[in-house]
Amino acid sequence: MPECASPLWPCALTGAATCFAGIEGMGVIIHGSTGCYFYPATALHRPIHCTSITGKDVIFGAEETLLRTVEELDGRYGRLAVLCSCVPSITGEDVAKALGDRDVLVLESPGFSGDFESGYLAAAGAIDFPGDGTAPGINVDGLSLLDPFWRGNAIEAGRLLTMAGTAPAAPFFCGVSLTSSSSPWTVGANPDIPSGKGAYLGMLIGFPAMKQAFRAIEDATKCEGGEVWEEIAGSEERIDAACDRFLRRHEPPRAALFGQHRTMEAIAGMLVRFLDADILGIGSRNTPGTSRFRVFSARDYALEEQFLEEEAPDLVLGSSFEQALSPSAAFVGVTHPIRGRVRLTARPLAGVQGACALVEDVLNACMDRESCGPSGTAGP
Amino acid sequence: MNSPGNDGCTLTGALAVAAEVRDAVTIIHGPAGCAHHNVSLLHAVNLSRGRMGMPRILSSDLTEEDVIFGGEPVLEETIRSAARGRPGVVVVLSTCVAGTIGDDVAALCREDYGVPVVHVPAAGFMDGGFHDGTLQALIALGGMAQKTGTDGSVNLIGEKSLEFEVEEHYRELRRLLDLLGVQVNLRFVHDIRTADIGRLGRASLNILREPALAPAGDAFRARFDTPCLDTFPIGMSGTLIFLEKVGDLLDRDSSAAITYETRYQHEVLDRFEGLRGQKVRLDTASCPPGNDACTRELLEILDLDTGPGGCPVPLPDPFPVGTTGILRLLHRWRRCVHA
Numbered sequence: 001m002p003e004c005a006s007p008l009w010p011c012a013l014t015g016a017a018t019c020f021a022g023i024e025g026m027g028v029i030i031h032g033s034t035g036c037y038f039y040p041a042t043a044l045h046r047p048i049h050c051t052s053i054t055g056k057d058v059i060f061g062a063e064e065t066l067l068r069t070v071e072e073l074d075g076r077y078g079r080l081a082v083l084c085s086c087v088p089s090i091t092g093e094d095v096a097k098a099l100g101d102r103d104v105l106v107l108e109s110p111g112f113s114g115d116f117e118s119g120y121l122a123a124a125g126a127i128d129f130p131g132d133g134t135a136p137g138i139n140v141d142g143l144s145l146l147d148p149f150w151r152g153n154a155i156e157a158g159r160l161l162t163m164a165g166t167a168p169a170a171p172f173f174c175g176v177s178l179t180s181s182s183s184p185w186t187v188g189a190n191p192d193i194p195s196g197k198g199a200y201l202g203m204l205i206g207f208p209a210m211k212q213a214f215r216a217i218e219d220a221t222k223c224e225g226g227e228v229w230e231e232i233a234g235s236e237e238r239i240d241a242a243c244d245r246f247l248r249r250h251e252p253p254r255a256a257l258f259g260q261h262r263t264m265e266a267i268a269g270m271l272v273r274f275l276d277a278d279i280l281g282i283g284s285r286n287t288p289g290t291s292r293f294r295v296f297s298a299r300d301y302a303l304e305e306q307f308l309e310e311e312a313p314d315l316v317l318g319s320s321f322e323q324a325l326s327p328s329a330a331f332v333g334v335t336h337p338i339r340g341r342v343r344l345t346a347r348p349l350a351g352v353q354g355a356c357a358l359v360e361d362v363l364n365a366c367m368d369r370e371s372c373g374p375s376g377t378a379g380p
Numbered sequence: 381m382n383s384p385g386n387d388g389c390t391l392t393g394a395l396a397v398a399a400e401v402r403d404a405v406t407i408i409h410g411p412a413g414c415a416h417h418n419v420s421l422l423h424a425v426n427l428s429r430g431r432m433g434m435p436r437i438l439s440s441d442l443t444e445e446d447v448i449f450g451g452e453p454v455l456e457e458t459i460r461s462a463a464r465g466r467p468g469v470v471v472v473l474s475t476c477v478a479g480t481i482g483d484d485v486a487a488l489c490r491e492d493y494g495v496p497v498v499h500v501p502a503a504g505f506m507d508g509g510f511h512d513g514t515l516q517a518l519i520a521l522g523g524m525a526q527k528t529g530t531d532g533s534v535n536l537i538g539e540k541s542l543e544f545e546v547e548e549h550y551r552e553l554r555r556l557l558d559l560l561g562v563q564v565n566l567r568f569v570h571d572i573r574t575a576d577i578g579r580l581g582r583a584s585l586n587i588l589r590e591p592a593l594a595p596a597g598d599a600f601r602a603r604f605d606t607p608c609l610d611t612f613p614i615g616m617s618g619t620l621i622f623l624e625k626v627g628d629l630l631d632r633d634s635s636a637a638i639t640y641e642t643r644y645q646h647e648v649l650d651r652f653e654g655l656r657g658q659k660v661r662l663d664t665a666s667c668p669p670g671n672d673a674c675t676r677e678l679l680e681i682l683d684l685d686t687g688p689g690g691c692p693v694p695l696p697d698p699f700p701v702g703t704t705g706i707l708r709l710l711h712r713w714r715r716c717v718h719a
Contacts, residue, residue, distance in 0.1 A: 004412050004415070005437065006419045006434055006436075006437045006438075006439075007412035007413070007419060007439050007441070008416065010417070011411060011414075013413065014417075033389065033476050034388060035388065035390070035414065035417070038388045038392070039416075039417035039420070043420075086410075086476065086477045090480050090481060091480065111411040112442055112444055112477065301434060320423065321434075324423070324426075324433065324434065337420055339424045
């Protein structure tokens with residue numbers, strides 16, 4: 001079966017646009033049709049631009065259209081990035097040649113070449129910052145404008161790093177500036193989209209990983225992270241107590257998770273650690289790595305529907321796609337898109353507050369489901 | 381600069397129509413990313429309306445290899461796969477990529493698959509924009525219906541299914557048509573089944589969502605002899621004119637309906653007496669000409685003062701339907717004035 005039913009995850013072009021649109025001072029031009037523009041423009045809530053090529057451009061070449069767009073944006077940004085979508089990639093335009101000696105970053109990111117992560121990582125690898133490795137503190141990466149938790153994750157990472165006696169440095173890639181200096185070290189708020197900038201000291205999702213990351217930070221920076229250790233220990237205790245109380249009256253949840261693989265793996269680990277949850281499977285939006293759990297590719301709505309019908313989990317963590325497919329399960333939103341609810345707070349998924357918020361949502365959703373019937377939902 | 385305006389992709393426009401046929405399978409012949417963009421949009425729209433299910437959409441999932449060697453084999457296989465589920469109709473939408481590599485989608489759709497297969501050219505930039513996609517899909521699906529006798533009812537043609545207030549607009553239209561004693565035969569195309577398309581020719585009048593859908597109105601006039609009204613009721617006087625025109629076209633006396641609606645409009649305006657004379661500021665730059673006239677009419681009726689320094693108030697595009705649409709708009713304006 002060659003087809004994919006209702007694909008659930010964006011393409012490489014959106015991934016690349018997400019990375020570049022999060023850099024302050026960077027102007028992003030999508031070299032393609034308006035259709036390629038509208039999704040990232042609406043999903044990322046950042047001004048991006050498009051050459052809006054037409055059939056005429058395909059026949060006679062779109063170089064002139066691109067040059068016109070670049071010239072009209074001249075002076076409005078510190079630097080421009082041109083992302084080539086499917087059509088210019090197929091027609092084989094020599095975009096770099098057309099742009100001559102202009103300081104424009106050109107990236108081939110046709111949607112058919114891969115998934116969101118491949119585009120994001122290609123963009124991250126294509127850009128350098130002048131002060132790489134010279135700033136104090138610790139960079140925070142894994143920040144993506146498409147991630148409903150990016151703002152909360154950035155705030156929480158900054159809070160924890162400050163408690164650990166250091167400070168947040170460059171935020172890759174939400175709010176980092178073209179002229180930013182970055183630190184030689186990096187921690188990750190989302191392990192599925194590492195920036196490749198600085199030495200990676202670990203990720204901030206789940207307590208074991210967090211502890212490992214802060215030990216590495218202490219070793220690297222020689223800071224004493226006393227306060228952060230108290231914060232971690234105190235929060236673990238509170239989560240333990242809440243989960244223990246839950247298990248006195250309820251069965252552990254039978255959970256299915258959907259999202260980027262490494263992130264979901266860490267969350268599944270927390271559900272097992274605190275709730276003795278039965279992990280029925282992880283549906284991975286991106287290419288999965290090795291896992292202690294059952295992992296399958298989850299980019300096809302019909303295949304997910306089949307899995308959820310067969311396994312009938314009582315707890316689903318994922319996007320509102322999965323929420324729609326599992327109306328009888330308790331639901332917690334952890335993956336883009338989370339539609340159909342109002343979200344105003346900067347809720348984290350990473351860090352101590354992220355762990356507390358996640359477990360809080362899981363427990364409330366499970367209890368609501370049992371007390372109100374199978375319609376309990378929660379989310380940011 | 382070729383900056384995109386409010387017009388989106390042809391594919392999205394066509395899919396907004398095709399996805400409203402509940403028992404259809406829509407195939408997007410292109411890379412999975414093109415389908416995801418639209419699936420995500422439809423998912424958001426459905427949730428905002430309390431619909432948990434998703435329309436059946438397949439992507440032929442073109443890869444780099446298909447781009448090099450041609451996408452026709454995977455499309456044919458995808459159509460056959462869709463047809464095996466015996467849907468009411470398979471709607472095939474081509475994308476920029478399919479258009480650029482030169483796949484003959486129309487020829488593939490003419491083959492026999494045991495179920496109706498309708499091709500809608502929607503090759504992104506190559507076939508226009510969002511509006512063109514909508515028109516192409518309406519006309520292509522309308523081609524499935526045959527001419528029948530008429531029954532005095534109306535069809536609603538080209539409701540904006542992605543619009544947040546689509547159901548509110550429909551309810552207002554129903555209220556106004558009820559004043560005339562007129563039934564809605566078919567919402568073409570909104571939440572229908574393939575078999576319903578057969579009723580398209582039964583109505584005595586087609587009411588277009590907006591004048592830009594005139595080519596669809598013309599196509600259905602030529603096919604079914606159905607006269608056509610070019611817009612939903614927009615604006616205070618526009619709503620009264622709408623009642624009069626529908627009455628005329630259906631040979632019904634509209635005077636009682638117009639009297640009732642005029643009284644209702646006065647009641648609505650009385651509720652916003654406190655707005656009279658307030659200073660407001662409108663973003664008229666993005667306002668289509670039709671909306672501009674409706675807005676100016678409202679500003680004059682309420683004696684609102686416009687200009688710099690006024691309180692910014694929203695100017696929706698499209699303008700809300702009927703008198704009740706204006707009632708909701710005035711609540712939004714009053715909220716801003718209170719701020």
